[in-house]
Amino acid sequence: MPLPSDIVVVGAGIVGCAVAYELARRGASVQVVDGRRPVGMGATQASAGVLAPYIEADERNRVLFDLAVRSLHLYDSFISRVVSDSGVAVRYQRTGTLEVTTSDERMATLRNVAARLEAQGLPLGLFDGRAARAEEPFLSGDVVGGLLVPAHGFVSAGELTRALAAAARSHGAQLIEGSHVQRIEEVDGDLVVETDRGPLTGNAVVLAAGSWSGQIEIVGLAASVPIRPVRGQLLRVMWNGPPLRRVIWGERCYLVPWDDGTLLVGATVEEAGFDERTTVAGVRDLLDAACDLVPSVWTAGFIGARAGLRPASADQLPIIGPSQVLPNLLYATGHYRNGVLLAPLTAQLVADAMLDNRIDPALEATGPRRFGRL
Ligand SMILES: Cc1cc2nc3c(=O)[nH]c(=O)nc-3n(C[C@H](O)[C@H](O)[C@H](O)COP(=O)(O)OP(=O)(O)OC[C@H]3O[C@@H](n4cnc5c(N)ncnc54)[C@H](O)[C@@H]3O)c2cc1C
Incomplete structure (x- = not known):
């Protein structure tokens, strides 16, 4: 054929x-x-x-992990080609992520993950709570440590x-x-x-x-x-004060700091059929989680919430x-x-x-x- x-x-x-x-x-x-x-x-x-790709690397299926790492490696050239062919600006940053935890048990897992990734030659930083707060001063005092992966980033989808x-x-x-x-x-x-x-x-x-x-x-x-839909809700707030330096990934939410002062707070994971609405419960859970992770989110301005259906097999x-x-x-x-x-x-x-x-x-x-x- x-x-x-x-x-x-x-x-x-x-x-x-x-x-x-x-x-x-x-x-x-x-x-x-x-x-x-x-x-x-x-x-x-x-x-x-x-x-x-290296976030929650311990929980990821090996095939998915390999695909995700391969795709991340393509990203720089992908963005520059698309921007040049389209003439459309795309905000894209590789500021890294800091995956943090408030539990000693999870910290032990992060140490194991770090050892494994370091053996593969990936640059990393492994911090106790004090060092994590030196990296990100707005983090909650409950954080006992974190794993920094400088290769990570984010893009305006x-x-x-x-x-x-x-x-x-x-x-x-x-x-x-x-x-x-x-x-x-x-x-x-x-x-x-x-x-x-x-x-x-x-x-x-x-x-x-x-x-x-x-x-x-x-x-x-x-x-x-x-394929089934898995709803995710995401908030946008206006952060007051000096910016967070990178994506902060906690156990109940993550925060993505844009250079225009907005902060994304994600995300719920819900079985809600094809219902694409945002909900009071989703917004409240995310706000609670964000304030626990970074207490100054309490003073942020609320911009809005959106929801989408992730396609899951x-x-x-x-x-x-x-x-x-x-x-x-x-x-x-x-x-x-x-x-x-x-x-x-x-x-x-x-x-x-x-x-x-x-x-x-x-x-x-x-x-x-x-x-x-x-
Ligand atoms: C809250 C949230 C946060 C997320 N965060 C991340 C993240 O940080 N990083 C990441 O990598 N991924 C993230 N995801 C996942 C990511 O958004 C999805 O995996 C991705 O958008 C799926 O893209 P898609 O093109 O397959 O599907 P979609 O974006 O859903 O596009 C499918 C398109 O098909 C069209 N369509 C459907 N049926 C028909 C039809 N019968 N006829 C014509 N058109 C049709 C729809 O209108 C739609 O435009 C997140 C998702 C959510 C909800």
């Missing part, structure tokens, strides 16, 4: 836009379709944009997604907003994407519809794509790889808590597979096959 050149990407979140950009940049003719407008209005608009869409367009991609995809079907060797505003046809499709991926009918598939790994049922349908979904971090690598893996028939060994673990005949 010839390699595809005419590709429809379903979903214009950060994953769909990154994939569309990479495919268009490598010469494919690309249409990106999304039911909402503008781009990035799914989980992506709620994301904190933290790029931190919204700006990056808009820049990716513009960069894709600069390479000829067409963006179709406000068209809801209902069905994908093979007709005479092409793939037809049925939308509520008419069909789109290509010789390949990338399904990047985040939490809603399972709601799109794929003709010939016995089951739907096994049963094993918390993304689903990236070709369908076994429809030739030239490829999945790029299920990125759960790491879609922003994994966007550059996902785009690369998809474009390598689709345009060059290069199947990265990672697709063995991320492929849809692990959930049956998809």
Whole structure:
């Protein structure tokens, strides 16, 4: 079968836009379709944009850890290429993270993690409570220590997604907003994407519809794509006083300091179906957690809250790889808590597979096959 050149990407979140950009940049003719407008209005608009594969490294699945580290390594060049191709500014910083704890037991775990990562040559700082407060003077007196990872960073997920869409367009991609995809079907060797505003046809499709991926009918598939929504709420407050120096990651929340004085406080993890509303309970839990971690948050101005549905698979790994049922349908979904971090690598893996028939060994673990005949 010839390699595809005419590709429809379903979903214009950060994953769909990154994939569309990479495919268009490598010469494919690309249409990106999304039911909402503008781009990035799914989980992506709620994301904190933290790029931190080594956080909670002890709890991460090994495959996910390796993917996340690979993707972080791509980030500097990814951002400079996207900014240069789009002409859109993207706020992106590699100020590091400080993962802190108030429990001696967790501190022992952080010491083990640090020893393991240090053996891999990763620059780190391991601090007791006093040294952690010397690094971040606003931290609570209850903090008993922390692990600093200077390689980590954060990015504005919204700006990056808009820049990716513009960069894709600069390479000829067409963006179709406000068209809801209902069905994908093979007709005479092409793939037809049925939308509520008419069909789109290509010789390949990338399904990047985040939490809603399972709601799109794929003709010939016995089951739907096994992705469930996991709601996350995130707050924005206006910090008073000298800025925090880096992302602070606690046990019940994390804080992301922007240089405009705003602070993001994330994030809840809730099974709430497809309900995208913010809630009093979510806001209150996050504010309590933030004030416990950094008591001066009490004096911050409250700006607002947002919520998004993280697309989760049963094993918390993304689903990236070709369908076994429809030739030239490829999945790029299920990125759960790491879609922003994994966007550059996902785009690369998809474009390598689709345009060059290069199947990265990672697709063995991320492929849809692990959930049956998809
Ligand atoms: C509160 C919160 C904090 C987070 N923080 C981080 C973080 O710090 N770092 C990180 O890496 N990740 C983070 N994430 C996770 C990250 O946001 C997601 O993994 C990522 O946004 C998923 O991107 P996506 O493009 O797959 O999905 P989405 O952004 O949800 O995009 C899917 C798109 O598909 C479209 N779509 C769906 N169905 C259809 C249809 N039938 N027809 C047409 N279009 C359709 C939707 O409209 C949407 O635009 C966070 C998530 C949340 C909620």
